[in-house]
Amino acid sequence: NAGVTQTPKFQVLKTGQSMTLQCAQDMNHEYMSWYRQDPGMGLRLIHYSVGAGITDQGEVPNGYNVSRSTTEDFPLRLLSAAPSQTSVYFCASSYSYYGSQPQHFGDGTRLSIL
Amino acid sequence: AQKITQTQPGMFVQEKEAVTLDCTYDTSDQSYGLFWYKQPSSGEMIFLIYQGSYDEQNATEGRYSLNFQKARKSANLVISASQLGDSAMYFCAMREGQGNQFYFGTGTSLTVIP
Helix, strand or coil: CCCEEEECCEEEECCCCCEEEEEEECCCCCEEEEEEEECCCEEEEEEEEEECCEEEECCCCCCEEECCCCCCECCEEECCCCHHHCEEEEEEEECCCCCCCCCEECCCEEEEEC | CCCEECCCCEEEEECCCCEEECCEECCCCCCEEEEEEEECCCCCCEEEEEEECCCCCCCEECCEEEEEECCCCEEEEEECCCCHHHCEEEEEEEEECCCCCEEECCCEEEEEEC
16 A cells, blocks of 8 residues: 655755656545645645646745646656755645545655755 | 644653643634644654544544634644654644645644653
């Protein structure tokens, strides 16, 4: 039972490079989301999706793109990496976006931008 | 305004004693859900307990209970009989009924002292 799988676990980029953080879940969850975690700031929502083909912005969307072509996958793209995007990124999913369903989190991706 | 406020950056508790972690929230929705997560030093996010806004009883899960005071908009986590393994960051989160977003607090770092 894999749950939510994030790859890679660690990544170092140079300023201006682009990359995609992968997120896959095998629980047939409708709702998927991306957060970044910075010291003293908790988790902040970047983008989320309530189903395949539907995405929307969260609190801190600038510099990131997402798409949801399948129920299982929700990749996060950094278009042109900046040092301010150095953070730990978490992908999460839940059966629905209402009710008592908790979000299940991946193990995170530690991203450093030089 | 912050949706979720956790005012205790760090807490200490003696092993086997109880501890309360504070959480206040801000919403105008009548329907909402409150969640607590634990993040050990290994980094994963672990769901602990859920309280719905219409739930009349305080939620309990083993040694975890939620002291829900709706009029005060507080949802404090109580950990009874603390164990060394309870040392971690604890995050309070809210899902509003009218939206698709989850909001997290900045977290409380709990250290259990032997």
